[in-house]
Amino acid sequence: MPRMTTAAAASCLILVVFFVGCKQNQPPATPTPSGPSSGNVHDTLSFVFSSIDPENQEVEYMVAWGDTSAVEWSAPYPSGQQVTRSHVYADSGVYHVKVRARDTEQAESGWSDSLSVTIVPEPGGPPLAPYLVADTDSAVTVLWSPPQTQSQCVYQVYFRGVKDSAYTLLSTTVSTLSRHMPQGATGWYKVAAKFGNTVYESPTVLSTVPIRTVVTALAELNSDPSLSGYGWDRESGAGSVFAMTDSANCSCVDFYVSDLQTGVGDPLDVVSPSKVDSFDAGAVGLVPQAAWRLTGFSNPLLDPQSPLPEYQPPPNANYFIYTRVSSQPCYIACLTAGDTLKHYALIQVDSVDVPSGRIWIQSWYQSVPGLRLIQH
DSSP: OOOOOHHHHHHHHHHHHHHHHTOOOOOOOOOOOBOOSEEETTOEEEEEEOOOOTTOOOEEEEEEOSSSSOOOBOOOBOTTOOEEEEEEOSSOEEEEEEEEEEETTOOBOOOOOOEEEEEEOOSOOOOEEEEEEEEETTEEEEEEEOOSOSSOOEEEEEEEETTOSSOEEEEEESSSEEEEOOTTOOEEEEEEEEETTEEEEOSOOEEOOOEEEEEEEEEOTTTOGGGSEEEEOTTTOOEEEEOTTOGGGTTTOSEEEEOSSSSSOSSOEEEOGGGHHHHOGGGTTTSOOSOOOOOEEOSOBSOSSSOOOOOOOTTSOOOBSEEEOOSSSEEEEEEOTTSSSOOEEEEEEEEEETTTTEEEEEEEEOOSTTOOOOOO
16 A cells, blocks of 8 residues: 555644534523413413533523513523523413523524413402491491402401591401401491402492581471471481471481470470470471481580490480580480481581571481491
């Protein structure tokens, strides 16, 4: 065989070095994502993947979540390091998650096989049909029904007093009721159900704030019987003026104004209509006999914002069939004693004009039966 010349040998060596030095960069391995196959709307779901680069270069990842989220390259990670990425789906449906990798020289792997994730509507909803009752005559119980779901939740009850600017959290409970001793305050209540990190608030706002009826003129019975009766609507809590000469009004009138004599004199009283035909001389022949309402009145009060007096039965009765208007303003508590569901109210006599037999009043009606809180 002919011997290789020195020049030929050198050429071969250069050729080998050239091909070795120009070996092509290989892309990182295609990642395989792993993670949950299902979840709820608004859940935070975590997925894990990794890729090894043949040249041990750092690796970036691109995750396609299957929704409208942006698809971008991540920061670089060491080759082979396990990476965790989290995602939140805003809507229910089936989504296909896939991942690809690239090294620092921009060599990219193919897309991974898709990982299917089924997202279902988030469990839960707001508490249903909230309402409140008087727990005692100066405290309340807020009650509700659970949302139509089998998932576990906790409930949050909030209160904003009539003098407050914002709601505060009263209680967190798994029960469907919450008791509150408001220390004389009236206000508004809201209830919410919390499922995980998601809170569903009921749109119903409950209130213990008494219903105000603005200044209204009333007349002494013998001055103008068409303007002497006054009563509150049991649904709306609004006060209205009624004629005492019409027996059709007997189910509407809670009190009337009289001096308990014939003619117009001084002083004036607020009087229970139930006693009109047996107690008031000025009513004879004027007010028809009928099933007029039975109402009780306290003695004049010093503080119109404090809870109204707690009813005491005879022999220590503190609500009476009539109360004299002793000063202006004059504050008188009223109890609808004849009702099956008894209500408290506050009568505020602003002024009196004896010659004309007129008084001007405002009123506040507590729409929660049996509750004597009247702060306004």
